[in-house]
Amino acid sequence: MLRGIVIGALGVIVLGALLAFVGVEAGLVPANADAKPSSLERWAARTSLHATLRREAPAAPNPVPLNDANLEAGIKLYAQNCAVCHGAADGHPSNVASGLYQKAPQLAKDGVEDDPDGVTYWKVTHGIRLTGMPAFAASLTDEQRWQVALFLKNMDKLPPVPERLWKSLKKS
Numbered sequence: 001m002l003r004g005i006v007i008g009a010l011g012v013i014v015l016g017a018l019l020a021f022v023g024v025e026a027g028l029v030p031a032n033a034d035a036k037p038s039s040l041e042r043w044a045a046r047t048s049l050h051a052t053l054r055r056e057a058p059a060a061p062n063p064v065p066l067n068d069a070n071l072e073a074g075i076k077l078y079a080q081n082c083a084v085c086h087g088a089a090d091g092h093p094s095n096v097a098s099g100l101y102q103k104a105p106q107l108a109k110d111g112v113e114d115d116p117d118g119v120t121y122w123k124v125t126h127g128i129r130l131t132g133m134p135a136f137a138a139s140l141t142d143e144q145r146w147q148v149a150l151f152l153k154n155m156d157k158l159p160p161v162p163e164r165l166w167k168s169l170k171k172s
């Protein structure tokens with residue numbers, strides 16, 4: 001009886017793996033970027049991202065002090081590295097951003113001010129797998145990644161001088 005159940009269960013697993021393999025090989029798993037992600041894809045990506053963030057994102061406050069110099073450094077880094085996908089202050093997506101799969105949020109409209117700095121720092125450092133969001137650990141220093149996180153946290157309440165710099169950025 002037990003042997004029958006084990007053999008049956010193994011059979012189901014092998015058949016499932018075989019079907020998945022044949023589906024991928026036959027091109028039945030969509031590879032195009034000009035469609036909406038399925039709800040299964042969205043569920044899997046979000047759930048694993050949130051679980052990883054709970055485990056790994058630093059909970060300590062931003063080590064970079066909140067002042068104009070650090071905010072302006074964050075804005076310049078954002079202009080060079082992020083605006084092409086996440087937009088400038090006008091909130092209009094670039095051609096690159098319009099064609100991305102998954103869509104990159106246009107941060108001027110759909111910002112992350114509510115997220116802790118450590119969460120944004122983690123995303124900038126490690127990127128987000130299976131999306132266009134790159135990992136910047138190899139290209140930006142630790143301080144630069146915290147500066148850009150500081151800017152995103154305070155994007156909706158910038159002091160006058162950094163605010164003028166941010167508003168002067170054109171979409172790339």
Ligand code: HEC
Binds near residue numbers: 085102132136
């Ligand atoms: C090549 C395009 C691309 C570039 C360049 C890029 N990102 Fe992203 N980013 C994405 C995409 C796509 C997502 C959405 C991922 C998802 O759906 O989970 C994302 C997500 C994010 C998020 C999470 C947004 C949210 O609503 O939770 C943050 C924060 C972020 N990026 C910050 C940055 C910063 C800061 C930079 C520059 C240092 C940057 N990104 C550069 C494509 C990009």
